[in-house]
Amino acid sequence: MFCQNCGAEINDNAVVCVKCGCAVVKKEQAQLETKVSNNLALAIFSTICCCIPTGIVSIIYATKVDGLLKSGDVNGAKDAAKKASMWAWIGIISGAIFGVIYILLAIIGEAANNMQ
Ligand SMILES: [Zn+2]
Incomplete structure (x- = not known):
């Protein structure tokens, strides 16, 4: 070696x-x-602040990371961590998009009220 x-x-x-x-x-x-970040904090943030369905998927993958690492499956752990991060970001981004749409609708609604 x-x-x-x-x-x-x-x-x-x-x-x-x-x-x-x-x-x-x-x-x-x-x-x-080898330390593989399990992205659990990001997954929980995504679930609480953004989108619950994608956040839960993210948490499921995040909680698998440590178990896979302990069983010696480093590639599996990395894969689960990557998926946890991906689903967390999907939740955060879609949460942000829905947030923007919600604010725009609120502004439009307010403007429509003011015109009457
Ligand atoms: Zn040496």
């Missing part, structure tokens, strides 16, 4: 890199330590 610090080829059983002296992290261990 290769040192993750300097890239030197080292023995598979080595604990410390012979070239740079850096502690060697085994590949599986490195994957387990």
Whole structure:
């Protein structure tokens, strides 16, 4: 395998890199330590402030991330995190669009009232 610090080829059983002296992290261990943001805060924000249906989908994906990471499925965790973020943003953007439409309708309604 290769040192993750300097890239030197080292023995598979080595604990410390012979070239740079850096502690060697085994590949599986490195994957387990990979942090994948679960986007749960974004999902909850989207649900509360914008759009409940897409927010719930987002929360479901966000809550899957940590479990997938623990089971060692880093790609699955990344995929779930990506979907959580995507659904959260769909909710936030559609919430913003509906908000703008609502304000425009309110302004038009107000203007119509003033004309009478
Ligand atoms: Zn090294």
